[in-house]
Amino acid sequence: MQEKEISQAVIRRMPRYYRYLGELLEDGVERISSNDLSKRMNVTASQIRQDLNNFGGFGQQGYGYNVKFLYEEIGKILGLNQKHNIIVIGAGNLGQALANYVKFEKLGFVITALFDVNPALEGVTVRGIKIHMLDELEDYCKDHVVDIAALTMPKEKADAIANRLVNLGIQAIWNFAHVDLDLIDKDVVVENVHLSDSLMQLSYNIVKNKQNK
Amino acid sequence: MQEKEISQAVIRRMPRYYRYLGELLEDGVERISSNDLSKRMNVTASQIRQDLNNFGGFGQQGYGYNVKFLYEEIGKILGLNQKHNIIVIGAGNLGQALANYVKFEKLGFVITALFDVNPALEGVTVRGIKIHMLDELEDYCKDHVVDIAALTMPKEKADAIANRLVNLGIQAIWNFAHVDLDLIDKDVVVENVHLSDSLMQLSYNIVKNKQNK
DNA sequence: TAGATTGTTAATCGATTAACAATC
DNA sequence: TAGATTGTTAATCGATTAACAATC
Numbered sequence: 001m002q003e004k005e006i007s008q009a010v011i012r013r014m015p016r017y018y019r020y021l022g023e024l025l026e027d028g029v030e031r032i033s034s035n036d037l038s039k040r041m042n043v044t045a046s047q048i049r050q051d052l053n054n055f056g057g058f059g060q061q062g063y064g065y066n067v068k069f070l071y072e073e074i075g076k077i078l079g080l081n082q083k084h085n086i087i088v089i090g091a092g093n094l095g096q097a098l099a100n101y102v103k104f105e106k107l108g109f110v111i112t113a114l115f116d117v118n119p120a121l122e123g124v125t126v127r128g129i130k131i132h133m134l135d136e137l138e139d140y141c142k143d144h145v146v147d148i149a150a151l152t153m154p155k156e157k158a159d160a161i162a163n164r165l166v167n168l169g170i171q172a173i174w175n176f177a178h179v180d181l182d183l184i185d186k187d188v189v190v191e192n193v194h195l196s197d198s199l200m201q202l203s204y205n206i207v208k209n210k211q212n213k
Numbered sequence: 214m215q216e217k218e219i220s221q222a223v224i225r226r227m228p229r230y231y232r233y234l235g236e237l238l239e240d241g242v243e244r245i246s247s248n249d250l251s252k253r254m255n256v257t258a259s260q261i262r263q264d265l266n267n268f269g270g271f272g273q274q275g276y277g278y279n280v281k282f283l284y285e286e287i288g289k290i291l292g293l294n295q296k297h298n299i300i301v302i303g304a305g306n307l308g309q310a311l312a313n314y315v316k317f318e319k320l321g322f323v324i325t326a327l328f329d330v331n332p333a334l335e336g337v338t339v340r341g342i343k344i345h346m347l348d349e350l351e352d353y354c355k356d357h358v359v360d361i362a363a364l365t366m367p368k369e370k371a372d373a374i375a376n377r378l379v380n381l382g383i384q385a386i387w388n389f390a391h392v393d394l395d396l397i398d399k400d401v402v403v404e405n406v407h408l409s410d411s412l413m414q415l416s417y418n419i420v421k422n423k424q425n426k
Numbered sequence: 427t428a429g430a431t432t433g434t435t436a437a438t439c440g441a442t443t444a445a446c447a448a449t450c
Numbered sequence: 451t452a453g454a455t456t457g458t459t460a461a462t463c464g465a466t467t468a469a470c471a472a473t474c
Contacts, residue, residue, distance in 0.1 A: 009465070011417055015410035019391070033431060045431095046467050053433060061432040062474040079416040093313045097306035101408070103391070109412055148415065172419045174412065178232070178316070189422050191415035195314070195406065197228035199322055199387065202361065202404035203292040204224055206385045209402050222441070246455060258455095259443050266457060274456040275450040 006054050013051055014078055016041070021071040033064035084109045086174070087146050089161055090153035091116035091124075091131045094176060098150055099126040109148070113140060134161075141168040150174040151181075219267050226264055227291055229254070234284040246277035297322045299387070300359050302374055303366035304329035304337075304344045307389060311363055312339040322361070326353060347374075354381040363387040364394075 020041055024032060038045040052058055052070075055077050059065040075081055086104075088095045091114040098104075099111050114131045121131045132140060140146075149165045151158055151173060158177035163184050165173065172189040175181055178196055233254055237245060251258040265271055265283075268290050272278040288294060299317075301308045304327040311317075312324050327344040334344045345353060353359075362378045364371055364386060371390035376397050378386065385402040388394055391409055 007465075011414055012410075014417065015407070015413040016393075018413065019410075035431080044467060046469095047465090049431095049433065050466075057433065059432050060474060061472070062430045064431065077417065077420075078413045079420040080413065084416060084419070093306070093310035097310045098408075100306045103409060104412065107409060107413065109416075147419065171422065172415055174415055180229075187422065189415060189418040191411055191418070193406070193408065193411055194228070196316060196320060197225075197232075198404055198406055199317065199320065200228040200231065200291045200293065201224055202385055202387055202402060203297060203322075204227065204290065205402040205404070206297070206360065207290075207292040209384065209400065220441075248455080257443060259445095260441095262455095262457065263442075270457060272456050273450060274448070275454045277455065 010051050010054055013043075013047075014074060017048070017051070018071065018074045018078060018080075021067055021074065024067045025071055029067050031064050031066050034059070036064075080108050082108060084147040085145050086111045086148045086150055087140070088114045088150045088152060089116075089134070089137075089165075090114075090151065091118070091121050091126070092152060095150070095152040096126050098152070099129050102127075111150075112144065112146070115140075137164065138168060141165075141170070146170060148172045148174055150176065152176045155179040223264050223267055226256075226260075227287055230261070230264070231284065231287045231291060231293075234280055234287065237280045238284050242280050244277045244279050247272070249277075293321050295321060297360040298358050299324045299361045299363055300353070301327045301363045301365060302329075302347070302350075302378075303327075303364065304331070304334050304339070305365060308363070308365040309339050311365070312342050315340075324363075325357065325359070328353075350377065351381060354378075354383070359383060361385045361387055363389065365389045368392040 020037065034045040034048040038048055041048075049059075052065075056073070058070050058073055086109055088098055088111055091099075095114055095116070099114055104111070111129055114126060114129060115134045115137055116131055117134045119133070122133055124131045146168075149162075149170050149172070151162060153161060155177040158175070158179050159182050162173055162175075162181045166183055166185045166188055170188065173181065173183075173191070175190055175192045176195070178194055180192070181190055183190070233250065247258040247261040251261055254261075262272075265278075268286070271283050271286055299322055301311055301324055304312075308327055308329070312327055317324070324342055327339060327342060328347045328350055329344055330347045332346070335346055337344045359381075360383075362375075362383050362385070364375060366374060368390040371388070371392050372395050375386055375388070375394045379396055379398045379401055383401065386394065386396075386404070388403055388405045389408070391407055393405070394403055396403070
């Protein structure tokens with residue numbers, strides 16, 4: 001059990017810290033103070049220190065934070081020190097785009113298989129990753145370790161397939177379908193990527209921006 | 214000028230209301246109370262009423278909200294009553310996936326062109342949408358109305374191209390590159406979709422979930 | 427040691443929830 | 451009219467910022 005629940009607001013900021021620290025590391029920066037980092041990231045130094053202290057004291061008074069150490073610690077917090085196998089359900093454009101995206105592997109996320117219902121895609125490979133027929137899903141999941149399922153199929157099918165995956169013991173779903181999944185097991189971790197929602201937010205801000213001029 | 218600034222927390226929830234109201238509309242539901250909606254959406258009725266009243270009184274005491282009316286009003290708030298032309302910079306897998314995604318058009322977002330540096334893609338079309346070479350960007354933007362530019366190129370190139378777009382008068386950027394853009398004009402609206410960040414959040418919650426067991 | 431900067435407590439601010447009068 | 455439900459004010463809760471003692 002976690003000592004105290006850490007808010008999602010904090011969690012949402014962690015990958016961003018990780019990204020900035022990665023850049024600093026690449027630039028050969030050895031240490032950084034919360035103040036310097038706050039200027040780069042456009043947040044308050046106070047928030048950085050509060051956020052990090054949710055997980056432990058990673059800094060040193062009078063010195064600041066060691067970039068490499070902090071980078072690695074945040075990596076551990078985010079679970080990047082372990083490999084995650086991902087299967088992608090829906091081998092359409094988005095599914096294939098995910099499979100082609102190499103950067104995920106650097107973070108320990110490996111796409112191991114794609115699934116689709118379209119017979120034309122049977123046996124086709126994307127960057128060496130095989131597209132299976134959806135009815136092979138059960139067999140595949142029994143024979144392979146699968147940590148995450150990415151759902152890129154139409155929203156009408158999402159609930160049914162998601163619950164099929166839950167029954168197969170999947171623990172996490174990365175949901176690109178434009179619905180809020182209704183799962184039989186509430187313990188399954190779900191992360192939504194709703195592109196249309198994102199576009200609507202953008203659109204709202206465009207309208208607002210025009211009004212302000 | 215807007216009366217009072219509406220928080221991004223509220224804005225983030227609006228597309229979700231829109232989605233649920235759309236579903237109700239499809240199901241032929243005529244009216245709904247904040248209480249019934251709150252149960253479906255797993256939020257408090259109070260929050261729904263507060264959120265909506267940022268924009269106006271759309272309901273009626275003793276009756277609730279008219280689904281069709283509210284759906285359309287939220288659509289207007291989100292700017293979905295006007296057409297938005299999108300160009301996509303980077304015609305790789307993700308760029309092509311966006312171009313292929315038909316649902317955006319129902320919301321008024323039309324992808325009109327793709328751009329890439331790869332000569333092999335010159336003249337290729339995706340769902341009838343032409344891929345242009347990147348050096349045609351200036352000419353294209355002068356001859357066509359472009360409301361939004363979606364950036365799907367590698368992060369190293371993102372800042373340079375984003376600022377090229379800003380100089381061409383683009384007002385909004387939908388950024389899929391894994392960086393925070395550093396723009397010369399801070400008035401440009403930016404909406405980030407950081408897929409790696411999303412994956413890291415998912416990964417954090419997987420780790421947490423395991424610990425809690 | 428003196429200076430710098432953290433970790434942490436306290437103060438402030440904002441967002442969410444509760445309550446209820448207004449009113450359909 | 452009586453019942454239902456909004457719009458809105460007040461209360462609570464949580465997140466952010468400020469301040470500063472601890473300490474490297």
